[in-house]
Each structure stands twice: as C-alpha cells, then as structure tokens.
Amino acid sequence: MKYIKIITLPGLCLIGSFLSAFCNQPNPAKSGFAVIELFTSEGCSSCPPADELVAKVQKEYQNEPVYILSFHVDYWNRLGWKDVYSNADYSKRQEAYAKSLHIPSVYTPQIVVNGSKEFVGSQDGVLRNAIKAALHNTGSAQISLSNIINSGTKITIHYHTVGTSKYSEVILALVQKSAQTNVKAGENKGHILSHVQIVRQMQRFAVGNKDGTTQLMLPKGVSSQNIEVIALVQDNACGQITGATKQPLPIAS
Structure with a gap:
C-alpha cells in the first residue's frame, strides 16, 4: 500500500510518496554524454527558475552531447491551472526514479542526470558539476537513429543499439x-x-533484437522544425541511462 501526501516547503513544490528499491549496476566508460531530465509544471511557482536554467544550459552546450528532456508532470493540475504539456506517464516516470534513487518523495522542480543523480532543478552549480562528471564518465551502450521519415502527421524512425543488456530498454x-x-x-x-x-x-x-522501427505522431499545431527526436537506452534494473543520441526531423515528404 502506498501513502501519498502533499508537503509545502519554501521554494519547493513537493509531493511525498514512500518508495524503496535496490540497484547497484556498473556504468563502464565509453563516449561521454549527459541526459538531463527536468520534471516541472506550469502549476508550480518554484519551477520557472529551473526552466530558465535548462534553457541557458541548452544554449551553452548546444555543440556537445548534452540531451535535455523536460517532463511536465500532472499532479499540480489540481491547483487551478492545467498544464497543457502535462502527462500522467511523466509523473509515473518520476515516481520510478524516486524508487530507483531511494528518495522518499517526488517534487518539482527536479532534475535527474543520466538516471543516476537527482537534485533540485534550479541548482545551477550542482547541474553544471553533474554535466561535467557525466561527460567524463558514461554508459556502456550506443544507440543510433536512421531512416527517419516525416509524413507531416507522423514520424517513422528506425533505431539500432549496441552494447545493451537483458535489462535494457529503448526510449524514443x-x-x-x-x-x-x-x-x-x-x-x-x-x-x-x-x-x-x-x-x-x-x-x-x-x-x-537490438533494433526496430516505430512511428510517433507529431503534436498538432507544432512545426516539425521545432521538433527533434531524442533516443535513450536505459537499464531497467537501476534506471541508469547507458546510451543517448538525437536527430532533427527531416522536411515533411
């Protein structure tokens, strides 16, 4: 049975959930990358500084293997504003990190780097140190994308992986x-x-089978020039991200 409670702290939006798990998987070095996952919400007054921070980091690291994904959670929608980008699946992803990282609660804004380190999402120095460490100490898997086809309404993507384990999954x-x-x-x-x-x-x-082809639907009203594909390999046993890449969308055919 899971117990959930709302906690209010200065400068932090917090929702508690008692979770636990154990995971000690190695992460041998190959080529460095940093996957930054920001859990945020338009309904949380503490989140805008974190959104501003990842925007600044995006510009500074645009030519390096730094991949940013902003997940808008849905549990703050009850406060009077429904975040149009929110999704219950993203809240579940954050809860899974609470379990794998042995923290007693989920909260916003939160950043998770490479699935293995978490902290308050507005902490500039902590984020930069985490990026620096991740770029020098990385995962064991590789993933590549090819044959990306943009029909104007949906995207067809082929992915190929190397160095994965039986616990690995691909996230597109x-x-x-x-x-x-x-x-x-x-x-x-x-x-x-x-x-x-x-x-x-x-x-x-x-x-x-290490590779596959899938389709994703383009969001309505968004230019394909404002969309990119980010692909991850993640170890389900512990949550560590062991490979990452990204590709822009081609012009619709």
Missing part, C-alpha cells in the same frame, strides 16, 4: 524545442512562461 521521445504559455490561473497566474525541450510523446521498447 518527440521533443518540442521551445514554447511559451500565458498562464491564467494557479500559482503562476499572470506570468508568461518559456519552456525548452518539452517531451510531447514518448515510447518505450524492450531491446529484443
């Missing part, structure tokens, strides 16, 4: 590079919020 995400929202209710009422790297759709696959 369609990510909207930027957006703004005029928030009209809730804790951020009256503010125009800017976002980067918003996860709009995500699919997960068991690695199986």
Whole structure:
C-alpha cells in the first residue's frame, strides 16, 4: 500500500510518496554524454527558475552531447491551472526514479542526470558539476537513429543499439524545442512562461533484437522544425541511462 501526501516547503513544490528499491549496476566508460531530465509544471511557482536554467544550459552546450528532456508532470493540475504539456506517464516516470534513487518523495522542480543523480532543478552549480562528471564518465551502450521519415502527421524512425543488456530498454521521445504559455490561473497566474525541450510523446521498447522501427505522431499545431527526436537506452534494473543520441526531423515528404 502506498501513502501519498502533499508537503509545502519554501521554494519547493513537493509531493511525498514512500518508495524503496535496490540497484547497484556498473556504468563502464565509453563516449561521454549527459541526459538531463527536468520534471516541472506550469502549476508550480518554484519551477520557472529551473526552466530558465535548462534553457541557458541548452544554449551553452548546444555543440556537445548534452540531451535535455523536460517532463511536465500532472499532479499540480489540481491547483487551478492545467498544464497543457502535462502527462500522467511523466509523473509515473518520476515516481520510478524516486524508487530507483531511494528518495522518499517526488517534487518539482527536479532534475535527474543520466538516471543516476537527482537534485533540485534550479541548482545551477550542482547541474553544471553533474554535466561535467557525466561527460567524463558514461554508459556502456550506443544507440543510433536512421531512416527517419516525416509524413507531416507522423514520424517513422528506425533505431539500432549496441552494447545493451537483458535489462535494457529503448526510449524514443518527440521533443518540442521551445514554447511559451500565458498562464491564467494557479500559482503562476499572470506570468508568461518559456519552456525548452518539452517531451510531447514518448515510447518505450524492450531491446529484443537490438533494433526496430516505430512511428510517433507529431503534436498538432507544432512545426516539425521545432521538433527533434531524442533516443535513450536505459537499464531497467537501476534506471541508469547507458546510451543517448538525437536527430532533427527531416522536411515533411
């Protein structure tokens, strides 16, 4: 039985959930990368500084293997403003990290780097140190994308993996590079919020035969030039991300 409670702390939006798990998987070095997952919400007054921080990091590291995914959780929608980018699946992903990282609660804003380190998402110095460490100490798997076809409404993607384990899964995400929202209710009422790297759709696959082909639907009203595909290999045994890549979308055929 799981017990959940709402906790309010200065400068932090927090929802508690008692979770536990054990995981001690090695992460041998190959080529460095940093996957930054921001768990955020337009309904949380503490989140805009974290959104601003990852936007700044995105510009500074645009030529390096740093991959940003902003997951908008749905549990703050009850406070009067429904985040249009929110998804219950993203809240579940955050809960899974609470379990694998042995923390007693989920909260916003939260950043998880390479699936193995978490901290408050507005901590500039902590994030930069985590990126630096990740770029020098990375995972064992590789993933590549090819034969990406843009029909104008859906994307067909072929992926190929190397160095995966029996616990590995592939995660493919369609990510909207930027957006703004005029928030009209809730804790951020009256503010125009800017976002980067918003996860709009995500699919997960068991690695199986090491490669495969799938389709993702483009979000309505968003130019394909404002979308990219980010692909991850993640170890289900512990949550560590062991491989990552990204590709822009081709022009619709």
